[in-house]
Amino acid sequence: MAQMTLAVVTRFGGPEVIEIQTRPVPTPGPGQVLVRMTSVGMNQAEVMARKGEYKLSSGEPPFVPGIEGGGVVEGVGTGVTSVQAGHRVILIPGAPRRDPKADGVRDYLGGTYRSHYLCDQAHVMAVPDGVPDDLIGALWLPYLTAWGCLVWKQRITKGMYVGIPGCSSSVGIAAAQVARDAGAIPIGLTTSPSKVEVITRELPGLFEQLVVTHHEGTMVPWHRTIKDVTAGHGMDVYFDPVAAGEYLSIEVRSLAQSGTIWVYGLLGKADVVDVQPLIRKYGSIRGWLLFEMVSAGPDVWKPACEAILDRVASGKFVMPVAGRFALKDAAKAQMEMEKAGHVGKFVIVG
Ligand SMILES: NC(=O)c1ccc[n+]([C@@H]2O[C@H](COP(=O)([O-])OP(=O)(O)OC[C@H]3O[C@@H](n4cnc5c(N)ncnc54)[C@H](OP(=O)(O)O)[C@@H]3O)[C@@H](O)[C@H]2O)c1
Numbered sequence: 001m002a003q004m005t006l007a008v009v010t011r012f013g014g015p016e017v018i019e020i021q022t023r024p025v026p027t028p029g030p031g032q033v034l035v036r037m038t039s040v041g042m043n044q045a046e047v048m049a050r051k052g053e054y055k056l057s058s059g060e061p062p063f064v065p066g067i068e069g070g071g072v073v074e075g076v077g078t079g080v081t082s083v084q085a086g087h088r089v090i091l092i093p094g095a096p097r098r099d100p101k102a103d104g105v106r107d108y109l110g111g112t113y114r115s116h117y118l119c120d121q122a123h124v125m126a127v128p129d130g131v132p133d134d135l136i137g138a139l140w141l142p143y144l145t146a147w148g149c150l151v152w153k154q155r156i157t158k159g160m161y162v163g164i165p166g167c168s169s170s171v172g173i174a175a176a177q178v179a180r181d182a183g184a185i186p187i188g189l190t191t192s193p194s195k196v197e198v199i200t201r202e203l204p205g206l207f208e209q210l211v212v213t214h215h216e217g218t219m220v221p222w223h224r225t226i227k228d229v230t231a232g233h234g235m236d237v238y239f240d241p242v243a244a245g246e247y248l249s250i251e252v253r254s255l256a257q258s259g260t261i262w263v264y265g266l267l268g269k270a271d272v273v274d275v276q277p278l279i280r281k282y283g284s285i286r287g288w289l290l291f292e293m294v295s296a297g298p299d300v301w302k303p304a305c306e307a308i309l310d311r312v313a314s315g316k317f318v319m320p321v322a323g324r325f326a327l328k329d330a331a332k333a334q335m336e337m338e339k340a341g342h343v344g345k346f347v348i349v350g
Contacts, residue, residue: 001024001025002024002025003022003024004023004025004114004115004116005020005021005022005114005328006020006021006022006114006115007064007114007330008020008021008063009049009061009063009064009065010061010062011061011062012051012052012061013050013051013052014050015050015334016331017050018330018334020327020328020330025116026118027075027077028075028076028080030078031077031078031079031121032076032118032119032120033075033076033077033083033118033119033121034074034076034116034117034118035069035070035071035073035074035091035124036071036073036074036115036350037070037112037115037116037327037350038070038072038137038349038350039071039133039134039135039137039138039347039350040068040069040113040137040348040349041068041069041138041140041170041346041347042066042138042333042334042337042346042347042348043067043141043170044265044267044337045067046065046113046334049063050334059110063110063111064112064114065113066096066111066112066113066114067096067141068091068093068096068137068140068141069090069091069096069112069117069137070088070089070090070091070124070127070136070137071088071117071136071350072087072089073088073089073124080121081121082121082124083121083124083126087126088126088127088131088133088136089125090125090127090137090139090309091112091117091124092123092124092301092305093140093144093294093301093305094295095119095123096110096112113330113348114327115327115350125305128310128313129313130312130313130315131309131313133349134324134347134349135312135319135321135347138170138319138321138345139308139309139312139319140290140305141170141171142169142170142171142173143178143308143312143317143319144290144293144304144308145171145174145175145264145288146171146174146175146177146178146239147304147307148288148292148301148304149175149262149288150175150179150182150184150237150239151178152300152304153288154260156179156236156237157183157184158182158183158184159183159184159185160236160237161184161185161187161233161236161237161256162175162179162184162185162186162187162235162238163187163189163235163239163240163254164176164186164187164188164189164207164238165190165238165241165242165247165251166190166191166240166241166242167186167188167190167199168188168190168192168198168199168342168343168344171241172188172239172241173203173319173320174317174319175239176188176206176207177206177316177318181311181317185208186206186208187207187208187209187210187230187235188206188209188210189210189211189212189213189222190210190212191212191214192212192340192341193215195343196210198343202344203318203320211226211229213247222250223250223254226254227254230256233256234256234257234259235255235256235259236256236259237260237261238251238255238259238260238261238262239262240263240265241264241265241266241267242267242268243261243265243266243267243268244266244267244268244271244273245268245270245271247268248261248273249273252273252274252275252276252277252278253274253277255277255278255283256281257281257282259281259283259284260285260286261283261284261286262286262287262288263287264289319345320343320344320345321344321345321347322344322346323342323346323347324346324347324348324349325346325347325349326348326350327348327350330348333348
């Protein structure tokens with residue numbers, strides 16, 4: 001019997017808790033699609049899940065991590081009309097988080113770090129020609145996270161300054177491209193002086209300016225730099241995965257009048273934040289989670305997905321692949337990701 005491969009988190013802990021296991025390849029039932037996964041985008045969310053820091057998403061071990069992916073249809077059950085064997089498909093946003101029992105899928109264990117993925121036909125969408133094979137399953141977390149926040153919620157407009165901390169990450173790069181697409185001005189912030197040259201070389205002209213916030217691991221007072229690079233205006237929008245302590249205090253201080261700081265990650269260490277300047281600036285700090293867009297329904301997320309796929313297919317949105325790994329090397333891939341030396345997206349390819 002043909003076997004599929006899964007990377008299973010057997011208990012919370014370091015990369016060594018990831019075990020490669022095999023199971024029989026499932027047969028698609030009525031209305032189901034079997035996808036051979038050729039591209040699984042890697043995210044910090046899975047590293048956090050492995051450590052036991054994201055139980056809301058992972059639950060208790062054992063589980064298969066991974067919240068996005070795509071590949072080639074290998075088989076379809078009766079009644080499937082939307083796709084057929086050989087089609088390239090992407091799992092719709094949120095699909096890997098759905099209750100497995102709702103799909104009638106047993107032996108599921110959750111996520112997308114697997115060679116084959118069985119799901120309802122409604123949970124895949126076709127991928128247009130032009131989208132690179134290795135990025136099929138690595139688009140939603142970066143691009144939809146950025147698009148949902150900046151376009152859907154914030155409604156960024158031409159000429160706005162958009163500050164992007166962690167600008168070397170896939171979400172940061174996507175945010176800069178989404179901002180450019182809307183006519184806004186992306187200013188990248190990075191903790192890593194060594195990444196400036198790589199970002200400039202791989203993504204020429206994407207960021208209007210790059211601001212280095214740290215020197216030898218210690219934060220420098222970078223609020224004046226923000227004043228300089230925004231011609232004294234301040235930052236209209238921060239799209240921030242750090243959101244803690246002095247870093248957030250500096251964002252507040254360098255915010256433009258009526259500016260907004262969107263917090264979408266918690267990479268920084270929790271500490272006291274001076275929010276006093278928000279009052280006279282009429283500023284705000286808001287939270288953003290992609291799930292808000294997913295739970296708003298297909299009328300909201302589908303047009304955004306289509307716009308993103310169009311732009312990736314046409315080459316307008318380009319995501320550098322920081323590393324490609326085989327599924328059997330999932331533990332090594334997560335170790336590399338934790339080093340935070342990358343620019344772009346890590347992908348598990350099949
Ligand atoms: N809210 C949502 O819906 C949503 C969706 C997707 C991801 N996320 C969150 O977004 C964050 C980034 O995810 P990712 O997968 O894009 O990560 P990633 O590719 O691993 O990028 C993380 C980058 O952030 C910067 N960074 C890390 N720690 C920092 C710190 N303490 N202070 C300042 N900068 C720091 C570093 O970039 P530099 O070297 O350039 O500074 C690092 O390379 C995670 O917290 C994740 O959970 C949230």
